[in-house]
Amino acid sequence: MAVKAYILVDITTGVKTQEILDKLNSIAGVKTAEAVSGPHDIVVVVETADLKSLGNLVLSRVRTITGVTKTITCCCVQ
Numbered sequence: 523m524a525v526k527a528y529i530l531v532d533i534t535t536g537v538k539t540q541e542i543l544d545k546l547n548s549i550a551g552v553k554t555a556e557a558v559s560g561p562h563d564i565v566v567v568v569e570t571a572d573l574k575s576l577g578n579l580v581l582s583r584v585r586t587i588t589g590v591t592k593t594i595t596c597c598c599v600q
Contacts, residue, residue, distance in 0.1 A: 524569055525576050529584060530594040531564040537589035539563065549583045551575070562594070573597075 533542055539557050546555035546566055553567040566584070570576040580595055 524571060525573055526567070526569050526598040527576055528596045528598075529566040529568060529580060530562040530596070531566060531584065531590055532592040533563045533589045534591055542587055542589050545587050546584065549579065551579055 531542075531546075533539065543555050543557060543564065546552055546564065549568075551568050551570050553569055555564055555566040557563060558565050568576065568579060570579055576595070576597070580593060584590065585593055
């Protein structure tokens with residue numbers, strides 16, 4: 523069953539937000555990545571085949587982007 527999630531991303535001050543957005547949007551499974559105001563810098567909407575795929579996407583693709591300092595993943599339950 524497909525898993526949809528929102529990933530809240532914090533980035534380092536001084537990093538070009540657009541470069542990170544471009545990298546995020548190039549990841550398979552990412553539906554949108556947008557800069558936002560508030561406590562986090564970017565909100566990413568992803569859809570993956572299962573929880574294991576979601577974990578791999580976050581750990582090996584999102585968190586390895588230079589400038590990303592923290593992520594919080596919120597899985598949709600309905």
